[in-house]
Amino acid sequence: MFGTGLLKGLGVTLKHTLETFADDRGKVPDRYRDSIELGQGRRIINQPIDQEGLLTIQYPEEKRQLPERFRYIPMLIWDSEKNEDRCTACGICAKVCPPQCIWIVRDSDANGKPVTRPAEFYIDAAVCMSCSFCVEFCPFDAIKMNHDYELAVFDRYPQLVYDMEELTVPLEYYAALWPEQYAVEQEKRAKDEEEKKAQDEAKAKAAAAKAAAAAAKPAAAPAASSGGAKLSRAEELKRKAQERAAAKAGGDGESVPSPAASAAAADGEVDAKKARMEELKRKAQERARQRKAEAGE
Amino acid sequence: MSATLVAEAPDQTQTGTLADVLPGVLGTTSDDTDKAYLVAADKILDALAYLRDKEGYDFLSSVTCVDYQGYNGKQRKGISERFDVVYHLYSTKKGGGHVVLHAPIPSNDTIASATSLFPGANLQEREVYDLYGIKFEGHPNLRRILLWDGFNGHPMRKDWKEAYFDEDSKPFRSRHPKGSYEFHEDKLPWGKNATYPAGWDPDTWQAPVAYVPVSQAPKHLGEAHLDTESIVVNLGPHHPSTHGVFRMLTRIEGETILALEPEMGYLHRNHEKIGERNTYLMNMPFTDRLDYLNSMSNNWGYALAVEKLTGIEVPERAEYIRVIMAEFTRFVNHTWSIGFILNDLGALQTPALYAIEEREMILDLFEEVSGARLMCNYLRFGGVVRDLTAGWLTKARYLANDRLPRALDELDRMLTDNEILMARGRGVGYLPAEDLISLSVSGPMIRAAGVAYDIRKAEPYGVYDRFDFEIPTLPHSDIYDRYYIRLLEARQSVRILQQALADIPGGETVGFGDYASATLSQGFGSIMGGKGGYNLRPPEGEAYARVESPKGELGFYIASDGKPNPWRYHVRSPCYINLNALGPMSVGYKLADAVVILGAIDIVLGEVDR
Numbered sequence: 060m061f062g063t064g065l066l067k068g069l070g071v072t073l074k075h076t077l078e079t080f081a082d083d084r085g086k087v088p089d090r091y092r093d094s095i096e097l098g099q100g101r102r103i104i105n106q107p108i109d110q111e112g113l114l115t116i117q118y119p120e121e122k123r124q125l126p127e128r129f130r131y132i133p134m135l136i137w138d139s140e141k142n143e144d145r146c147t148a149c150g151i152c153a154k155v156c157p158p159q160c161i162w163i164v165r166d167s168d169a170n171g172k173p174v175t176r177p178a179e180f181y182i183d184a185a186v187c188m189s190c191s192f193c194v195e196f197c198p199f200d201a202i203k204m205n206h207d208y209e210l211a212v213f214d215r216y217p218q219l220v221y222d223m224e225e226l227t228v229p230l231e232y233y234a235a236l237w238p239e240q241y242a243v244e245q246e247k248r249a250k251d252e253e254e255k256k257a258q259d260e261a262k263a264k265a266a267a268a269k270a271a272a273a274a275a276k277p278a279a280a281p282a283a284s285s286g287g288a289k290l291s292r293a294e295e296l297k298r299k300a301q302e303r304a305a306a307k308a309g310g311d312g313e314s315v316p317s318p319a320a321s322a323a324a325a326d327g328e329v330d331a332k333k334a335r336m337e338e339l340k341r342k343a344q345e346r347a348r349q350r351k352a353e354a355g356e
Numbered sequence: 357m358s359a360t361l362v363a364e365a366p367d368q369t370q371t372g373t374l375a376d377v378l379p380g381v382l383g384t385t386s387d388d389t390d391k392a393y394l395v396a397a398d399k400i401l402d403a404l405a406y407l408r409d410k411e412g413y414d415f416l417s418s419v420t421c422v423d424y425q426g427y428n429g430k431q432r433k434g435i436s437e438r439f440d441v442v443y444h445l446y447s448t449k450k451g452g453g454h455v456v457l458h459a460p461i462p463s464n465d466t467i468a469s470a471t472s473l474f475p476g477a478n479l480q481e482r483e484v485y486d487l488y489g490i491k492f493e494g495h496p497n498l499r500r501i502l503l504w505d506g507f508n509g510h511p512m513r514k515d516w517k518e519a520y521f522d523e524d525s526k527p528f529r530s531r532h533p534k535g536s537y538e539f540h541e542d543k544l545p546w547g548k549n550a551t552y553p554a555g556w557d558p559d560t561w562q563a564p565v566a567y568v569p570v571s572q573a574p575k576h577l578g579e580a581h582l583d584t585e586s587i588v589v590n591l592g593p594h595h596p597s598t599h600g601v602f603r604m605l606t607r608i609e610g611e612t613i614l615a616l617e618p619e620m621g622y623l624h625r626n627h628e629k630i631g632e633r634n635t636y637l638m639n640m641p642f643t644d645r646l647d648y649l650n651s652m653s654n655n656w657g658y659a660l661a662v663e664k665l666t667g668i669e670v671p672e673r674a675e676y677i678r679v680i681m682a683e684f685t686r687f688v689n690h691t692w693s694i695g696f697i698l699n700d701l702g703a704l705q706t707p708a709l710y711a712i713e714e715r716e717m718i719l720d721l722f723e724e725v726s727g728a729r730l731m732c733n734y735l736r737f738g739g740v741v742r743d744l745t746a747g748w749l750t751k752a753r754y755l756a757n758d759r760l761p762r763a764l765d766e767l768d769r770m771l772t773d774n775e776i777l778m779a780r781g782r783g784v785g786y787l788p789a790e791d792l793i794s795l796s797v798s799g800p801m802i803r804a805a806g807v808a809y810d811i812r813k814a815e816p817y818g819v820y821d822r823f824d825f826e827i828p829t830l831p832h833s834d835i836y837d838r839y840y841i842r843l844l845e846a847r848q849s850v851r852i853l854q855q856a857l858a859d860i861p862g863g864e865t866v867g868f869g870d871y872a873s874a875t876l877s878q879g880f881g882s883i884m885g886g887k888g889g890y891n892l893r894p895p896e897g898e899a900y901a902r903v904e905s906p907k908g909e910l911g912f913y914i915a916s917d918g919k920p921n922p923w924r925y926h927v928r929s930p931c932y933i934n935l936n937a938l939g940p941m942s943v944g945y946k947l948a949d950a951v952v953i954l955g956a957i958d959i960v961l962g963e964v965d966r
């Protein structure tokens with residue numbers, strides 16, 4: 060019959076409307092069931108998979124809760140337990156990066172001997188394809204994926220090339236974003252260090268003459284999280300992550316060190332960054348010339 | 357439903373091996389990997405005709421070219437020609453594997469066009485001409501296709517360098533340890549990076565008068581008393597109906613299409629050249645960007661090709677995960693496609709939004725395991741990058757057993773006997789099955805024309821041979837059937853999903869060791885049992901692997917010279933090749949129908965233009 064298609068179509072729409080209406084009548088609508096309330100209509104939504112009716116999220120007031128594995132732009136880890144950058148400037152991430160958007164300058168000591176520490180570390184976030192290879196291949200857990208996706212800025216060159224300062228985050232920030240993986244990693248790291256220690260000790264015993272020298276070595280730092288992979292720990296960290304995210308979404312700006320935070324900073328900072336980038340470009344050109352001269356190109 | 361096709365060895369003929377009977381055979385390449393027949397270039401048409409008429413290889417899947425300049429491997433011993441034109445043929449009748457022909461030709465030489473035997477070679481030969489500069493004699497319309505006429509050189513040649521050239525292969529030395537990276541904007545400020553072919557002046561150049569072959573037109577009867585005139589109309593490139601930046605150059609009379617020519621390349625980024633600069637692993641995230649609705653199946657096609665080349669085994673659980681991801685992807689793609697066919701019919705947005713509701717749920721699941729909704733980058737050679745998360749299977753089972761079938765039922769109720777779909781879809785865009793096959797069309801398009809050809813059955817890969825599912829076919833080969841076949845296929849996908857989710861070995865177990873991190877896993881990036889770190893070096897040889905992507909046959913052709921970077925990396929894109937049929941399908945229908953005819957081919961420009 061002519062017109063049934065129209066009626067059916069309207070019927071589907073009506074069904075959705077009614078479902079949403081019914082949902083909204085509840086004290087807490089289903090779609091907000093597991094979300095974190097931030098007040099003033101702001102919330103982090105954890106949408107249930109069986110959600111019926113309205114499925115849309117009112118971004119930017121409402122945001123989705125991101126899964127742990129979410130990947131956006133990498134960040135560098137500052138090991139706050141040992142007070143050092145985890146990165147050793149080994150360069151594996153720069154080698155494996157598909158669009159080659161990482162470049163690293165290895166640091167050197169006073170005599171010009173290379174040391175295992177980066178002097179500069181850049182990621183061109185405009186080129187990064189969020190593939191996460193750098194994270195997968197870093198042998199030192201020094202680079203991880205950040206969850207911060209609100210990175211819009213006005214200019215690409217001064218602002219989207221992140222330097223080490225902008226990339227570096229403390230270990231706790233990572234632990235909060237990636238609680239499960241963090242827990243497993245810490246456990247593994249603790250085990251590795253113990254093994255290493257045991258090996259060292261075995262060596263020390265075997266070579267009794269060198270025992271004194273071996274003992275004089277600075278002892279490995281004690282592992283931090285003894286609890287390891289216990290789920291309660293993971294849950295606690297997850298809660299912390301949510302609190303952090305909540306604090307950030309609440310507009311309480313300075314709490315999370317992240318590229319976005321600095322990108323959103325005042326004009327003065329932007330100018331300072333521009334100056335830094337000019338300097339960076341000048342240095343890069345110089346080094347390129349030098350390399351070419353060395354390579355005889 | 358026709359009988360299941362059974363795979364059989366491709367080089368067995370009625371009269372012995374192909375090498376003995378194929379006209380013009382010069383020899384075969386080594387058969388560690390894919391075996392290819394070297395055929396004299398001037399005999400290529402005879403060889404193709406023989407394969408088509410005597411051996412039943414009726415589907416010219418892929419035509420491409422390899423530039424062997426500077427190649428040092430053993431394979432090219434004694435062959436002095438610089439280029440090889442490579443043909444991959446399949447049989448839609450008997451299923452099974454392929455026959456590969458290599459026709460060596462020297463630089464700047466010509467070769468006979470295969471379009472007289474296989475009209476489907478049309479777009480692919482134009483691509484080879486565009487990117488390699490090989491001329492095909494007898495091609496009806498040999499113009500550049502992806503690049504514009506003022507482009508200098510043929511970029512896939514080994515000696516061609518891009519404007520921002522760094523080095524021949526990654527990793528680039530400038531990134532570490534001195535970080536002497538130069539900003540591209542400083543290297544080549546705007547305006548200084550363009551070169552033109554000799555004798556070319558950009559200021560006086562004018563786009564050539566639209567080429568719209570009237571030859572496609574049905575015999576034009578005309579009405580003597582009406583003084584009509586045919587005009588050329590451009591649909592696109594900026595038009596919502598073109599699903600991206602794509603142009604349909606049409607010659608119409610009144611509203612009737614006399615001829616139609618697809619014009620593309622607006623999104624061209626020379627994916628294949630990037631692929632040759634990359635290492636094998638680096639290509640994986642790039643394949644996400646081909647058909648960006650279906651990154652999981654793109655990953656699979658590529659992983660399959662590399663696994664074939666290197667002989668990497670995939671563990672059981674990873675195989676199941678791959679099937680699950682690929683079928684979820686197919687569901688997403690088909691509902692999306694249904695929604696947008698309706699969109700193109702004028703039912704703006706409403707059906708499309710209902711059709712893609714479940715897509716959000718599926719993308720949530722993808723994001724949970726892989727970290728991204730669209731650019732999943734989830735597969736690796738020999739497996740997938742990480743195991744499923746805790747609780748993932750429960751959610752997936754809820755979708756597969758409950759929500760997805762319900763959504764399909766609703767779409768079916770809402771749309772299948774909809775008057776508009778009937779009135780505008782029935783009998784529109786008809787092309788008989790034989791024409792579609794000779795035009796190298798694959799996927800739902802040929803199944804809507806009654807050809808039960810599906811790679812999952814014809815040449816099963818992964819663990820598809822373990823599932824109980826059917827290849828739906830419909831007889832009419834029109835817009836309506838192309839809509840409905842997608843619904844039917846989505847139902848089969850759900851059926852496969854239900855089985856795979858029930859049978860997956862290991863079930864809900866989650867190993868905490870299964871993280872993508874070099875310090876935690878068994879090896880670099882090799883989480884679910886695979887090998888292949890970032891410096892994987894496959895043995896010398898070549899491989900072509902294909903999957904039944906939601907849009908058709910997605911193939912990856914890889915030639916290796918034993919180095920960490922592929923010598924040749926070619927994507928056989930179903931979207932691109934299916935466009936062969938766009939012109940012939942549209943002729944004789946109204947201009948408004950062309951929009952839906954394009955919509956029902958279901959293209960994604962990321963894959964068309966590459």
Ligand code: SF4
Pocket residue numbers: 145146147148149150151152153163196197198199200201202
């Ligand atoms: S981030 Fe990791 S891979 Fe990259 S240089 Fe530092 S230690 Fe090496």
Ligand code: SF4
Pocket residue numbers: 133152155156157158159160161182186187188189190191192193194
């Ligand atoms: S995520 Fe991928 S593209 Fe981005 S910096 Fe890491 S390796 Fe490079």
